[in-house]
Amino acid sequence: MDDQVKMRWTELEAAVADAARHPLKEVFSREPDRLARLTLEACGLTVDLSKTILDEGVVAAGLALADEVDFGAWRAKLLSGAVVNPTEGRAATHSAERGVGSEADVKAAREARTAMKALYERIAAGDFGAVGRVVHVGIGGSFLGPALVIDALPASGPVPDVRIVSNIDAVSLERAIEGADPAKTLMIVVSKSFTTLETRMNAESVRDALGLPAERVIAVTANPDKAHEFGVAPGNILGFAETVGGRYSLWTGVGLAAALSAGWDAFTDLLEGAGEMDRHFAEAELAQNLPFMAALGDIAYASILGAESRAVFAYDERLRLLPDFLQQLETESNGKQVDRNGHRLARPSSPVVWGGVGTDAQHAVFQMLHQGTHLVPVEFLAIREPGHSMDRDHHRQLIANCIAQGAALLAGRSFEEAQRETPDEQIARAKVFDGNRPSSTVVLPRLDARTLGALIAYYEHRTFSFGALLEINSFDQMGVELGKNIARAIASGETASLDLSSKALMDRLTSG
Ligand code: F6P
Numbered sequence: 001m002d003d004q005v006k007m008r009w010t011e012l013e014a015a016v017a018d019a020a021r022h023p024l025k026e027v028f029s030r031e032p033d034r035l036a037r038l039t040l041e042a043c044g045l046t047v048d049l050s051k052t053i054l055d056e057g058v059v060a061a062g063l064a065l066a067d068e069v070d071f072g073a074w075r076a077k078l079l080s081g082a083v084v085n086p087t088e089g090r091a092a093t094h095s096a097e098r099g100v101g102s103e104a105d106v107k108a109a110r111e112a113r114t115a116m117k118a119l120y121e122r123i124a125a126g127d128f129g130a131v132g133r134v135v136h137v138g139i140g141g142s143f144l145g146p147a148l149v150i151d152a153l154p155a156s157g158p159v160p161d162v163r164i165v166s167n168i169d170a171v172s173l174e175r176a177i178e179g180a181d182p183a184k185t186l187m188i189v190v191s192k193s194f195t196t197l198e199t200r201m202n203a204e205s206v207r208d209a210l211g212l213p214a215e216r217v218i219a220v221t222a223n224p225d226k227a228h229e230f231g232v233a234p235g236n237i238l239g240f241a242e243t244v245g246g247r248y249s250l251w252t253g254v255g256l257a258a259a260l261s262a263g264w265d266a267f268t269d270l271l272e273g274a275g276e277m278d279r280h281f282a283e284a285e286l287a288q289n290l291p292f293m294a295a296l297g298d299i300a301y302a303s304i305l306g307a308e309s310r311a312v313f314a315y316d317e318r319l320r321l322l323p324d325f326l327q328q329l330e331t332e333s334n335g336k337q338v339d340r341n342g343h344r345l346a347r348p349s350s351p352v353v354w355g356g357v358g359t360d361a362q363h364a365v366f367q368m369l370h371q372g373t374h375l376v377p378v379e380f381l382a383i384r385e386p387g388h389s390m391d392r393d394h395h396r397q398l399i400a401n402c403i404a405q406g407a408a409l410l411a412g413r414s415f416e417e418a419q420r421e422t423p424d425e426q427i428a429r430a431k432v433f434d435g436n437r438p439s440s441t442v443v444l445p446r447l448d449a450r451t452l453g454a455l456i457a458y459y460e461h462r463t464f465s466f467g468a469l470l471e472i473n474s475f476d477q478m479g480v481e482l483g484k485n486i487a488r489a490i491a492s493g494e495t496a497s498l499d500l501s502s503k504a505l506m507d508r509l510t511s512g
Contacts, residue, residue, distance in 0.1 A: 001346065001471070012061040012300075015057040015060070016300050019053045027051075031055065034050050034055075035050045038050040043290075048441045049293060051441075052297045053300045062299070065469060071286070071292075071469065081101050081102035084474075085475035092244075093109070096241075097109045097252055112239060116253045121264075123260060131159050131186050133181075133186070134188060135180070135206055136163070137187060139196060141328065142254055147164050149258040149270065156262060164257070170205060173202055176206075180210060182210040187210075187212055188257050189203040189230075190254050192221060192249060194226035203230070217231070217233075218232070218238070221237065238252075273455075274454060277457035291461035294465075295465035307376060310353055311355045313402075314355070316387060317357060325456075326353050333464075341471075358380070371434075378405075378437070378439040380402050380406055402441075412434050415429065490506060
């Protein structure tokens with residue numbers, strides 16, 4: 001890290017320390033324009049960052065750091081198909097799938113989508129016979145994005161019954177094929193590499209269990225030769241670019257099952273919403289740039305104040321899989337210990353990302369968020385239009401609860417206030433909430449394919465921005481290799497080099 005960059009970090013740390021000296025709950029009286037300044041809007045999303053540490057000093061120092069680490073140049077590289085993944089010598093061209101990228105990448109993405117649409121139409125038109133169920137087999141990025149979209153959007157496509165198999169534990173597989181009519185089941189095997197153990201084994205097992213002929217198996221991959229070797233007919237293989245990372249691949253043929261579930265128009269809208277966010281990310285000045293500003297908040301909490309996790313709560317059942325998706329997106333991208341040049345990072349990288357749905361989570365983890373001892377920045381998501389037609393007070397209650405949690409985290413309850421409720425000092429002490437706990441809120445007018453696309457792209461670019469500020473390569477995932485290699489060795493009986501504990505556990509679980 002050069003001296004100028006070091007200096008900018010020192011200034012940002014000082015600004016964060018300065019902001020942290022003032023109680024968060026007083027910020028609105030100290031900065032009357034704060035709400036307006038830190039409520040950002042684009043592509044249908046409103047992001048309220050006003051209950052976070054981002055005051056004027058922190059934002060100014062964050063912008064200076066961005067300048068020093070060439071944030072603008074790295075963003076331009078990302079969005080123009082230049083190499084941003086130096087360890088693998090690759091670009092990261094997921095935005096080209098949405099029409100934002102180099103001419104060649106956008107053209108290649110369009111051609112791949114034309115092939116995807118043709119396959120979609122063949123399925124919808126009955127070329128594969130009547131399709132009652134699709135079994136999507138894939139793991140990690142080949143699973144989490146499609147699963148989120150399938151769960152979030154109404155099933156109005158040609159195949160409403162889409163099941164997903166990811167885990168190598170065949171319980172997942174047995175559930176997905178239970179009751180399936182083999183003559184009406186189509187398997188879509190999704191694997192960028194087509195070498196992933198779980199996916200290959202699950203695909204073989206589904207094929208065997210249902211006796212699926214080759215013509216009822218579709219593969220989506222960046223390695224078509226491997227899919228062909230696996231026995232998939234060339235006409236049933238959808239390719240996509242090697243430069244689209246697994247956790248960024250939903251927008252390619254990887255989303256075929258999602259398109260079959262939600263419909264082609266919905267899939268197109270998803271891409272358009274994401275493309276709109278790409279353009280916002282590319283063009284909006286950084287102080288108004290949703291992904292950048294949210295990432296700056298993430299940096300302040302995770303990398304400077306040492307928050308080890310960040311929690312995301314969707315106050316909408318349709319987004320219940322969002323925390324799982326974000327967990328892979330953010331931690332696999334930015335859970336790194338070295339920078340792009342291989343130098344050890346001077347400060348913490350990705351926090352643990354976790355979360356759930358409101359209001360369920362209020363009855364599980366919010367005790368800790370309000371009174372626990374860890375600093376956990378919380379992110380809420382709320383949607384103005386309900387996803388149901390029940391006319392009672394469900395939605396009003398849901399929203400009231402969402403807002404109440406952020407307000408309570410901020411305001412807290414003093415000992416004096418608690419004593420007004422109870423004269424018992426010991427009980428009053430247990431009823432104190434420190435308050436001053438940060439939260440941000442993302443608001444959507446409605447959840448449809450377009451806003452969902454924009455929302456996912458917002459998180460992708462926020463993840464990139466976090467990595468760019470730390471000068472991380474967000475597009476490799478070397479940390480998953482070692483465990484895979486050791487598992488391969490253990491599964492083939494090579495346990496001699498294992499530590500004693502691991503060897504004993506293996507014996508306990510498998511011998512006899
Ligand atoms: O977990 C490692 C990883 O490579 C992810 O990045 C990826 O999404 C997942 O495995 C599945 O990989 P593939 O799509 O190649 O089967």
